[in-house]
Amino acid sequence: MKPSFEDLMHELVIRKIRPSHQRIKILEYLMEHPCHPTVDQIFNDLQKEIPTLSKSTVYNTLTSFMEAQLVRVITIEENETRYDIITHNHGHFKCDSCGAIYDFKINIDDFTAGELSGFQIYDKNVYFKGICPKCLYK
Template sequence: MEDLIKILQSKNIHPSHQRIKILEILENNEDHMNVNMIYEELLKEIPTISKTTVYNTLSTFAEKGLVHCLTITPEEMRYDYRAKPHHHLLCTQCGRIIDVDVQCPYADVMEIDGHRIEEIQGYFKGTCRECLSHDKAQIIK
């Protein structure tokens, strides 16, 4: 709790009750939640929470660099709360978004072809390890 407040303050975000709770959810839950997932979690603790607040807060968090916005699913924005930059795999079978810790040769590149690079996102699409092994089990059956 104290930690969460400190994190917010270190990013110049005023630690309101709602913002603390949202940060807590990001810390405790699996990564890559969308607004609705966060909203549903929040309802358990703040039944009066408004979805607009979730949107506002996440956009503040993104501006201040506390979360990263992922557009890997076409439907809606996903939010990534993890310090170290990494890439992502979308499993087209189960829909999960999985961290992929491949080393990226452009991770520290500031410039390509004269363009200034501020962010890199690598999106892989395919079938995750778990789905593959289920598939194999199916075939054997």
């Protein structure tokens, strides 16, 4: 279940991140674009609304959000860092042909490794690579 905008605002307040104009817009953008945008996509799109926006602000804000565990970083491919509003129990599939990233449900908590008893695990990630149906059948 996707968190509401109010939930996220609440998260910002709880975590003592001041809800500045830029931060709100970036958070809103991430919610409305759960397509794993890159920094450039976020920056280019938001610059239309906020002409004075600086790319530094996008980086700063994403770093704050990451520290607050509001977003996670996906680095399936090097030099292609993408950001994702955190929702639990989903994996990522990257199509090597068209580059699209798909979410899929997966019960990550089922993956417990006996070897890791004694380890404190606070983040589990699963990603697959391959070719998506659109590219396969055309």
